Amino acid sequence: MRLYQLDSYATRFEARVERAWSDEKGHYAVLSQTFFYPESGGQPADTGVLRGPFGEVRVLHAYEEEKAFGEVVHVLSAPIPEGAEVEGEIDWKRRFRHMQRHTAQHILSQALLRAGNYHTVAVSLDSPVCTVDLEEEAEEERIREAEALAGFAVYADYPIEAFYVSEEELARYPLRRPPKVRGQVRLVRIGDFDLAACGGTHLRTSAQAGPIKVLKWERYKGGTRVYFTAGWEALEDYHAKHALLSRLALAFSTHPLEVEKPVRKLQDELYALKGENQALKEALVEALLGRALEEGVLLVPGPVLGDLAKKLLSWSEKTFLLLSPEGRFALLGPRRQEVLERLKALGAKGGGKEVVQGALPQEKVAEALDPRLVS
Secondary structure, eight states: OBGGGTOTTOOEEEEEEEEEEEETTEEEEEESSBOOOOSBTTBOOOOEEEEETTEEEEEEEEEESSTTTSOEEEEESSOOOTTOEEEEEEOHHHHHHHHHHHHHHHHHHHHHHHHHOOOEEEEEOSSSSEEEEESSOOOHHHHHHHHHHHHHHHHHTOBEEEEEEOGGGGGGSOOSSOOSOOSSEEEEEETTTEEEEOOSOOOSBGGGGOOEEEEEEEEETTEEEEEEEEHHHHHHHHHHHHHHHHHHHHHHTSOGGGTHHHHHHHHHHHHHHHHHHHHHHHHHHHHHHHHHHHHSEEEOOGGGHHHHHHHHTTOTTSOEEEEOTTSEEEEESTTHHHHHHHHHTTTOEEEOSSEEEEEOOGGGHHHHTOGGGOO
């Protein structure tokens, strides 16, 4: 029996171990009844403990042997005996967060349907940032409208109830989407806002799911993926971002909502400096090009080593060795592999095709600068 479908807020229960086994992957048990939710429908499984004559064993995961109607298998940290009487306790903080995510997803999916006629085809609730996948490409205005509708549903404090109907009765109920199971179907109603077939755990009222915040959205598989966070996790997200914004505002001596201005100014200054730096590098490469052609072996600043090597590629009849003070090198020309072997005698490591690149010990740079090395 799946007790979590009767009361999502209960945390402890008693049961009998119906089956228990182990294999090379772990230890497992099936109980006569359970409050542990098995991973399903995008919602993660519950974790917790089982206590009995054997002591205390962690429940690491739970899953269904067969979809929808299969027995719930508990994945354990250690083996337990068949026939044992156990007391189970779920991790309530984890369960409540999952309930907030799941209920918020129902609310947001209904809001997206109302705002833009967008249909939810898949969900993922396995992290604080959850996703809803829509069949259609969504517009920003409609998504913002859906977020506002979800907020309205939170503040409306709708009661949430779960009940069962037969497959034959389903036509009487305006479901948001068709059920995926047959026979007796469990429906979850959120006031007069949403009605959907669902076997998961939910809150008592819509207010407990709030706040619901859409974080971003993107095109995905011909439709749209919407990212959101809800409940305690939305508050934690807000607190973290508020603290970061406050620190930045303090650093820039401005109001938190005015941080964008000094940041944009810094970006403009950075782009200008990058442009100046690139112009200086190009000028330095041109200045070093003549010496490199004349000497063959040359000590050059590390930041322009690669650019100078590219310039020298057109002189394919000559071999060049460029070294930086830190020990980086670029080697090109018809005799590059022969020169590389000489450099390896000095402790160099490197490779490449047209341009051999690598490094040698810094203390060997002076010795490698001997022009005879490439002669």
